[in-house]
Amino acid sequence: MDLIKKILQTDLFKITSLNSLSVLLKIGTSLITSKLLAVFVGPGGMALVGNLRNFSSSLEGISTLAFNSGIVKYVGENQRDKKELDKLITTVLLSFLIITSFLSILIFIFSDYFCYKIFGNNLQYEIVFKIIAIVLPWNAVSVLFISIINGLGKYNKVILANIISNILCLLTSFILIYFFKTLGAFISIVIVPVIVVFVTSFYLPDEIQIFSRFDFHQYDFRVLKNLGKFSLMILPSTILSPLFNLQIRNFLITTVGLHQSGLWEAITRISNLYLLFVSTIVSVYFYPKLIKANIIDDIKEVILGFYKFILPVFIIGTTAVYFLRFFIIKTLFTDEFLPLSELFFWQLTGDVFKVAGMILGVFLMVRSKILPYVFFELLSIILLYFLSLFFVKILGVEGVVIAQAIDNVVYLLMLSVYFRKYLF
Numbered sequence: 001m002d003l004i005k006k007i008l009q010t011d012l013f014k015i016t017s018l019n020s021l022s023v024l025l026k027i028g029t030s031l032i033t034s035k036l037l038a039v040f041v042g043p044g045g046m047a048l049v050g051n052l053r054n055f056s057s058s059l060e061g062i063s064t065l066a067f068n069s070g071i072v073k074y075v076g077e078n079q080r081d082k083k084e085l086d087k088l089i090t091t092v093l094l095s096f097l098i099i100t101s102f103l104s105i106l107i108f109i110f111s112d113y114f115c116y117k118i119f120g121n122n123l124q125y126e127i128v129f130k131i132i133a134i135v136l137p138w139n140a141v142s143v144l145f146i147s148i149i150n151g152l153g154k155y156n157k158v159i160l161a162n163i164i165s166n167i168l169c170l171l172t173s174f175i176l177i178y179f180f181k182t183l184g185a186f187i188s189i190v191i192v193p194v195i196v197v198f199v200t201s202f203y204l205p206d207e208i209q210i211f212s213r214f215d216f217h218q219y220d221f222r223v224l225k226n227l228g229k230f231s232l233m234i235l236p237s238t239i240l241s242p243l244f245n246l247q248i249r250n251f252l253i254t255t256v257g258l259h260q261s262g263l264w265e266a267i268t269r270i271s272n273l274y275l276l277f278v279s280t281i282v283s284v285y286f287y288p289k290l291i292k293a294n295i296i297d298d299i300k301e302v303i304l305g306f307y308k309f310i311l312p313v314f315i316i317g318t319t320a321v322y323f324l325r326f327f328i329i330k331t332l333f334t335d336e337f338l339p340l341s342e343l344f345f346w347q348l349t350g351d352v353f354k355v356a357g358m359i360l361g362v363f364l365m366v367r368s369k370i371l372p373y374v375f376f377e378l379l380s381i382i383l384l385y386f387l388s389l390f391f392v393k394i395l396g397v398e399g400v401v402i403a404q405a406i407d408n409v410v411y412l413l414m415l416s417v418y419f420r421k422y423l424f
Contacts, residue, residue: 034269047265064140111130
């Protein structure tokens with residue numbers, strides 16, 4: 001009993017438990033949001049929601065230069081060095097504001113153009129891009145703020161702030177989707193950064209004072225150079241992957257129609273839910289293990305441990321999902337989405353190979369293999385794009401999930417060959 005009490009009182013247990021609660025809550029809010037979208041906007045509206053999400057993801061990558069991980073690292077290293085911390089905060093915040101200001105003006109002026117590119121002839125949604133233009137600087141501030149708090153080691157406060165943000169975002173989404181249908185769904189997506197900034201500012205009043213250290217004279221290009229080493233690996237795929245997905249969905253809309261395209265967005269939402277469990281385990285447990293492992297035997301033990309324990313459980317889970325697919329569709333969506341059942345086999349098969357390659361992709365990042373990482377990521381994105389175009393012409397919307405499965409197999413094979421000495 002004493003041992004159990006000691007375990008329950010450790011910071012690691014508290015943080016892990018709180019993080020698990022945050023993940024479960026995020027999944028719960030996603031489930032409810034999916035149901036709201038299914039009922040009020042249908043498959044067609046869901047396809048357009050997917051387009052907006054892809055656009056927003058790429059825009060966030062551009063506006064923040066994928067500096068997240070680098071900010072966390074340097075804040076952690078310099079939290080006791082006021083001068084270096086001032087340089088970091090000033091340089092990053094000013095850079096973010098310059099980039100987002102330029103992008104905001106561009107998006108606001110050409111909102112009709114962006115609306116046409118993302119939503120086609122649905123120009124009544126132009127107001128969404130004007131809102132994006134106004135909200136974009138808030139997005140950059142929210143990313144910077146959360147990264148700073150993470151770097152300071154305030155994990156429990158960040159997790160609690162995320163929990164509150166998820167709850168508020170769900171309530172906001174419900175109100176907007178209920179009253180404004182598709183337009184409400186779009187607005188609920190783009191105003192999330194404002195909610196995050198509001199919650200973190202209110203919930204973390206002590207840490208927010210760190211912005212009082214902002215000083216124009218502290219701007220230092222060497223900070224950007226150091227952070228650039230982190231973004232160089234992540235930025236290309238962060239920007240290009242959503243954009244290519246956007247192009248694939250637009251091709252789907254043109255080829256098979258808006259309704260069928262919405263089915264791909266629906267199956268993607270289901271996939272993201274169960275993949276969240278694996279990605280969380282990898283980031284919380286396996287990522288730190290790989291960082292500490294220096295000799296081949298230790299590395300091999302970590303990687304093979306993933307394949308022995310996590311992958312088999314995931315395969316069992318996806319098998320269960322396949323047999324429960326009709327129940328899942330009716331629970332998460334509506335009868336209008338029943339044709340979605342035909343996409344489950346290839347989606348789940350592709351996800352098994354995706355998870356199998358996940359640990360190797362993380363190891364590639366841990367070892368800072370910049371050129372190989374960027375090469376494999378870009379090759380995978382381009383391969384998926386052309387495979388999707390090819391199979392969609394032949395098989396319709398099912399062609400996309402088949403293309404994803406093949407792409408994930410190829411990605412796994414490439415990494416297996418590259419890391420063959422750690423696997424065989």
